[in-house]
Amino acid sequence: MRAATLLPGIGKTHTQAFFLGSVLSALLLCGYYSKDNIKKADENDNSNRKNAIDRRDIARIKPFIPLPNEAIEQYDDGESESQLQRQWQEEIAGVEAGAAEAEALAAVRAAEEVRARGNPDKAFRLLRRAAALAPKHADVLTRLGEFLEEARRDVLAADALYARALATVPDHPVALAHRRRTANLVETLDRNSLQKIEDKRNALSIIPDSSAAFRRAKKEAYFQHVYHTVGIEGNTMTLQQTRFILETKLAVAGKSIDEHNEILGLDAAMKYINSTLIHRMGEITVDDIIEIHRRVLGYVDPTEGGCFRRTQVYVGGHIPPGPMFINLLMDQFLKWLNSDDALEMHPVRLAALAHYKLVHIHPFTDGNGRTSRLLMNLILMQAGYPPVIILKQDRHMYYQHLQTANEGDVRPFIRFIAECTERTLDLYLWATTEFSHQVPALGQPIILSEENSKSEDEIS
Incomplete structure (x- = not known):
């Protein structure tokens, strides 16, 4: 039966070729393999090749990862499973x-x-x-x-x-x-505490500037102020290293460039305040705050120094206002700072509130804490107080009181600043007392009164 299907005298291979040719002829007659269709088929084939090349190029592009690798603990491809897990x-x-x-x-x-x-x-x-x-x-x-x-x-x-x-x-x-x-x-x-601090300020004010002990105390307090202020932000320089950098402007081996620049920036900002703002009469302006910040961040990040932030930032549990509100909030802040109601406050209370309000707005990308503390000290120095030194070992307490203020009670933060002010005054008064030849490092019990050395764990 199979032999009957073959044409006489023609082998199997020839028969298959004959049928294939017949099919192709039929398709040509139907127009399936017209020139236009053949051209379209070639174009589609070329397009597929081109797309394949593009996909190979895309495969070489670095994918966008929304979180650092260490922050991605698990990836769940199933939406229902991830929802159930949540x-x-x-x-x-x-x-x-x-x-x-x-x-x-x-x-x-x-x-x-x-x-x-x-x-x-x-x-x-x-x-x-x-x-x-x-x-x-x-x-x-x-x-x-x-x-x-x-x-x-x-x-x-x-x-x-x-x-x-x-x-x-x-x-x-x-x-x-x-x-x-x-x-x-x-x-x-609180009123009695502020009066006690004011009395110590008055006692300090009668010490003549020509006093050698007073000059030594000012110099030592300056080094400690810079050391503790940058230390609160995480700087690991010791007091001796900070003093060395400020006195020699030389580098310390084993420390990062940013840590050096933070010290130099704060030094530049303090010198700017001492030379231009302390004795100036009139209101504190937004340009003053910007110029302070420009020097604070000038060595670390010159492009961001003196510029309000343009993006949203996040500070622990506090989310500052959006960047579109910065100019308005700063105008309101400075209007309050220069108002009669603010100027009638006790300088310590005003300085603490100004510190809190500015750091709450968080107008800059970085350096807000240092700028706020410098503004606080500017207000205090204009009122005859020395720059307040917030100890780096009190960093947790400092941020805890700021968080309490964010929750609606700013009084513990004001008391904390008042205690730091009194402690700084104690340092100066102790250093200028007769038969005192060495200024102790802040935090040593000798300059801490019994009231100041009391633990604040009860409040937290």
């Missing part, structure tokens, strides 16, 4: 928060029992533990405030805790009643 995480966070709150309340009850048995120290530790577990629980904060007020006679710390409780629950009846009672007491204590 739900699980939220549920776990809720359970953990509930467990922490329950543990905090249990610690409060245990503290009451322990205090009733006559062990106030252990009760205080339990209450602090409860506040650490539930830092925004109004009942826990109120109980801790009551303990500090009754057992420790610390009205300032208690009032700060009542204020934190009311920030969470504004109509909390117990905290509200305590707050109304302690408000006047706290205002009186």
Whole structure:
């Protein structure tokens, strides 16, 4: 049967060629393989080759990674699975928060029992533990405030805790009643503290500038001011290295260029303030702040020095205003700073508020903290106070008080600046006392009064 399908005298290969030719002829007659179709097929083939080349080129382009490699822990390609995972995480966070709150309340009850048995120290530790577990629980904060007020006679710390409780629950009846009672007491204590600082300022002002001890104290305080100010921002230079750079302008081996430039920039800004702004009469302008910042950042990042930021920045848990509002907010800030109400404030209070308001606006990409502290010291120096030195070892406390101010209570930050002001005055007064030949490093107990050396853990 298969032999019958072949043409007589023709082999199998010839038969297949014959049929293939017949099919091609039929297709040509139907127009399938017309010249136009053949041309289109060639174009499509060339296009496919071109696209393949483009894809190979694209494969060589570096892909955009939205986060650093170390920040990407896991990638889930399944949308449903990632959504489920987020739900699980939220549920776990809720359970953990509930467990922490329950543990905090249990610690409060245990503290009451322990205090009733006559062990106030252990009760205080339990209450602090409860506040650490539930830092925004109004009942826990109120109980801790009551303990500090009754057992420790610390009205300032208690009032700060009542204020934190009311920030969470504004109509909390117990905290509200305590707050109304302690408000006047706290205002009186703050006023007395500022008067004490002013008295020390007056005592310092009668020391003649020709005093050799006073000149030595100024020089030592200048080095320490630069050292602690850049140290708060993370600079690792020691006091001796900072002094060496300022005196010789030479480099220190093993330290980065940025750390050198931060010291030189702050030195330039301080010299600019001392030579142009301290004795100038009139208002503080936006150009003054810009010129201070230009020198602060001039050695580190000259392109950003003296320029308001043009992008959004993020500072820990604080998100500053957007860049489109910077000019408006700075105008409002300077209008307040030069207003009669501001000028009637105590200089320490005004300087602390100016520091907080400027750093809250965060008008620059970098160097906001240093510029804010320099503005604070400009206000203080114009009022006859020495530049305040905020110790680098108090960095955590400094930022904690700024965070408390962001939450609505700026008074702890003002008190912190007042304490730093008094400590700096103590340094000068100690250094200019007779039979004192060495100015101690800030932080040594010899220049710290008993009141200043008291721990502020109770407030936190």
